[in-house]
């Protein structure tokens with residue numbers, strides 16, 4: 001099983017002076033999977049991604065990337081590409097020239113046109129990168145990473161600045177890479193991106209892993225959620241909700257009630273509403289199950305740290 005791991009980190013610690021950025025972090029990323037890294041600001045995501053890219057070394061713990069143990073030297077391990085804090089580009093060169101320069105540095109000229117095409121920048125390939133929007137720079141950075149045909153791609157908030165079409169395009173590229181066997185590790189603050197892309201997720205809070213596993217397990221971790229409920233008879237619905245075990249009316253100030261309930265109690269409420277002749281017109285979680293689980297995990301960690 002371990003032979004399928006692109007990243008295996010155990011007990012990683014990293015300090016900056018008095019700040020403990022990573023505190024005993026374990027991470028396992030399987031080849032051919034897209035692994036999301038989430039957490040509040042300052043949780044340690046960029047620090048961890050930087051270690052995977054060889055931009056810094058850990059103070060403690062062990063790290064294996066593509067089955068090679070990482071020592072103390074600052075170097076990008078073979079087969080790894082990506083960027084943190086935005087891609088490094090030459091602003092005075094065009095997109096095509098940027099990629100050609102990188103390809104030449106690596107001693108191979110092929111692949112530039114393919115990489116431009118993959119990220120949808122062919123039409124602006126002869127524009128200077130210095131004039132590019134954030135989203136276009138992100139795409140060019142991704143193209144630069146693709147040039148190396150990585151087996152591990154590491155990206156810090158790759159959806160930043162992308163418009164919806166750009167995002168769809170980039171997501172498609174990442175999915176195809178994963179289908180071809182590349183492991184992708186990316187950080188994001190957007191739960192919808194993670195839901196669209198990732199099969200596995202690691203949640204960091206103040207330098208510690210508070211969850212790591214399949215995305216659907218994270219969503220299932222949460223117990224009671226808040227749901228907005230619109231019915232044909234709000235007053236009757238309020239009475240039925242108040243009389244249903246496990247259901248709490250969290251807000252009844254408007255036409256829509258907000259009820260807090262775990263799924264079995266919610267099921268019971270729906271049945272009881274129908275039996276009472278109340279039609280359900282709309283039922284939706286106030287925040288997505290994934291976001292609720294994320295908030296619960298990270299809030300809990302903050303509370304413990306206080």
Ligand SMILES: Nc1ncnc2c1ncn2[C@@H]1O[C@H](COP(=O)(O)OP(=O)(O)OP(=O)(O)O)[C@@H](O)[C@H]1O
Nearest residue numbers: 016019020021039040041042043044045046047048
């Ligand atoms: N070069 C540095 N020097 C000093 N402190 C640093 C350095 N890099 C990171 N830190 C600190 O380490 C902690 C983790 O930072 P990091 O940038 O990894 O978090 P993050 O999860 O990526 O946050 P964000 O979501 O805001 O990007 C923070 O407290 C940060 O201030």
